[in-house]
Structure formats: C-alpha cells, structure tokens
Amino acid sequence: MSKATILVVEDDPSVRNLITTTLKMYGYGFLTAGNGQSAIMQAASHNPDVIFLDLGLPDMDGVDVIRRVREWSELPIIVISARSEETDKIEALDAGADDYLTKPFSVEELLARLRVSLRRLALLKKAGEPCPTFINGGLVIDFPAETVTLDGRELHLTPIEYKLISLLAKNEGKVLTYPYITKAIWGESAESEMASLRVFMATLRKKLEDKEGSQKFIQTHIGIGYRMLKVEGTGAGREDG
Numbered sequence: 011m012s013k014a015t016i017l018v019v020e021d022d023p024s025v026r027n028l029i030t031t032t033l034k035m036y037g038y039g040f041l042t043a044g045n046g047q048s049a050i051m052q053a054a055s056h057n058p059d060v061i062f063l064d065l066g067l068p069d070m071d072g073v074d075v076i077r078r079v080r081e082w083s084e085l086p087i088i089v090i091s092a093r094s095e096e097t098d099k100i101e102a103l104d105a106g107a108d109d110y111l112t113k114p115f116s117v118e119e120l121l122a123r124l125r126v127s128l129r130r131l132a133l134l135k136k137a138g139e140p141c142p143t144f145i146n147g148g149l150v151i152d153f154p155a156e157t158v159t160l161d162g163r164e165l166h167l168t169p170i171e172y173k174l175i176s177l178l179a180k181n182e183g184k185v186l187t188y189p190y191i192t193k194a195i196w197g198e199s200a201e202s203e204m205a206s207l208r209v210f211m212a213t214l215r216k217k218l219e220d221k222e223g224s225q226k227f228i229q230t231h232i233g234i235g236y237r238m239l240k241v242e243g244t245g246a247g248r249e250d251g
C-alpha cells in the first residue's frame with residue numbers, strides 16, 4: 011500500500027519542519043504551503059490525501075481555507091492551531107475540519123490523528139458502496155433494521171438516541187460540534203436543543219456502558235461536541251453475560 015501524501019499548511023518554518031521531518035521519517039509524502047492562497051492552489055492541483063492546517067496564516071484566516079477547499083473536496087482536514095479558544099475550534103469544525111490539535115502538540119499525537127483521518131478517508135472512498143452495517147468493537151448498528159447491539163445484546167434506544175448514535179457512527183473519527191448535531195437531529199441549533207442534546211447524549215452513553223460502568227465509544231469534547239472513537243478489538247468471546 012502506498013503511503014498517503016499530506017499537505018502541510020504552516021507559516022512558521024520551525025513547526026513546518028518538525029511536521030515534515032516526522033512525516034518523512036514515517037514514510038509519508040508531503041507538500042508544503044506557507045499561506046492560505048498557496049494552500050488552496052496546492053490542494054486543488056495536487057489532490058493530497060490529508061491537510062494539516064494552521065489557522066493563523068499571514069494572508070487569510072485558516073477557517074476560510076477550509077471553506078474554500080470544502081467547495082470541491084471532502085478530504086480530511088486536521089487543524090493545528092495555537093489558538094486555544096473553543097469558539098475558533100468550533101468555527102473550524104463547523105466549516106468542515108475533521109479534527110484539531112492545539113499547539114504545542116506531540117508528534118505521536120499528530121501521527122495518531124493522521125491515522126484516524128486516513129481510516130475515515132478509506133471509509134469515504136467506500137461510501138459509494140452500500141454499507142448497511144456499522145461495526146466498532148462490540149458495537150453493531152444495523153441501519154436497515156434500525157437496531158443497535160452491544161456485545162451481542164440489543165440496546166433499547168429511543169428514536170432520538172438512535173439518530174444520535176447513527177450520526178456519530180457515520181462520522182466515525184470526526185468531532186461533531188453541538189450546532190452540527192442539533193441541526194442534524196432537530197433541524198435547528200437553538201439553545202433549547204443544546205440542553206436536550208446533553209440529556210439524550212447522557213442517556214445514550216449510559217446505555218453504552220459495560221459491566222464496569224465505563225463507556226469507550228463516544229468521546230466528549232467539553233464545550234465543543236462529541237466524537238465516535240474507533241474501538242480496537244471485535245468484542246468476540248464475550249459471551250459470559
């Protein structure tokens with residue numbers, strides 16, 4: 011399998027070098043851009059597999075780069091930003107970014123996020139094919155039947171809980187913001203729906219807990235949203251219930 015090519019958009023040469031050196035070490039290909047215009051042109055002409063994007067660029071806001079790229083491409087975009095304000099993260103995610111890392115970051119973390127994005131890319135490429143079943147560890151969603159099972163036992167979900175878990179599953183690995191989710195579920199993103207979302211998410215997460223009371227599928231990003239994590243293992247052999 012040939013390794014992916016990553017477009018690294020970063021105006022700070024030291025950060026850019028750290029990232030490209032790491033990618034090179036792990037056998038990935040890369041392109042670089044030091045500003046937004048160059049990033050958009052390179053994304054359009056070289057068709058990279060993933061974009062690492064700094065939000066603070068000299069010529070334009072990184073969020074606008076995301077909006078422009080999203081006009082024609084669904085390729086994964088991972089925001090790498092010095093800004094720690096949640097509003098910036100939400101704006102970037104709502105504009106179509108898949109994930110974010112806050113500077114300073116570790117290269118291990120960067121590589122882990124990259125692997126998640128490449129997995130989502132592989133799923134996207136298969137998206138044309140019908141995929142009636144979602145399997146993640148011991149969690150199985152049968153979309154045509156609208157049933158959810160965990161370690162072989164069926165979960166009794168309310169219609170809203172089912173919509174929530176389906177939405178997160180279809181976007182596995184991607185952080186979905188509160189406004190995105192409430193709009194998808196209720197058609198609008200009013201404050202009242204935000205409160206409902208928290209309640210439904212709490213009951214859903216409770217139903218996904220194992221015997222020890224821990225839940226490993228839905229990750230909470232406080233103040234931002236939720237993400238369906240890829241869980242390792244198949245859940246096979248846990249027939250002791």
Ligand code: CA
Nearest residue numbers: 021064066067
């Ligand atoms: Ca910058």
